[in-house]
Amino acid sequence: DQQVKQNSPSLSVQEGRISILNCDYTNSMFDYFLWYKKYPAEGPTFLISISSIKDKNEDGRFTVFLNKSAKHLSLHIVPSQPGDSAVYFCAASTSYGKLTFGQGTILTVHP
């Protein structure tokens, strides 16, 4: 039972344009959501997070939106850069920091 789903395995975007990565969840007990970025041969690195009491969190070029009624969150990257090319994981948490991850979306930003 996949509680966190990233339905798009891959996304290709032109440099300078917006990248939108999507994530859906089924467990209404999740109260904290995160995005991690992963380069090949490295571990995931924390990117941005959002609490369930908010609907938006922004950090530079990265913005995460949360729609609790739809159980959906998205990550916007504006403007996209070639260095953003990586695998992006959505994750959700209910307690003590136990993370449930999505399958990941491979983002490719073309120069």
Added chain:
Amino acid sequence: DAGVIQSPRHEVTEMGQEVTLRCKPISGHNSLFWYRQTMMRGLELLIYFNNNVPIDDSGMPEDRFSAKMPNASFSTLKIQPSEPRDSAVYFCASSLGTGTTDTQYFGPGTRLTVL
């Protein structure tokens, strides 16, 4: 400032052999997590320690897997005997505390191949 350290980075072994993966968390971090990444199941939590004590091992697949944390700066994940389906990338992560907002910092992972 050293991050989470894992060793070895790559391990190739034959079915039936014992495998031991090692992790050194970030100094001062109280929580340690072991994850496994496979194509089929993605990134999944195996076990979580807080202050060197195993708190949640519900993700450990079976009795062939065991994990220990003898002190605050070292943890091991052991597979005995290993099987080809154990082939995966194993990540260790640590965080400062146990709250949901405590960021988990991941190591580079150990790529395990069981022939």
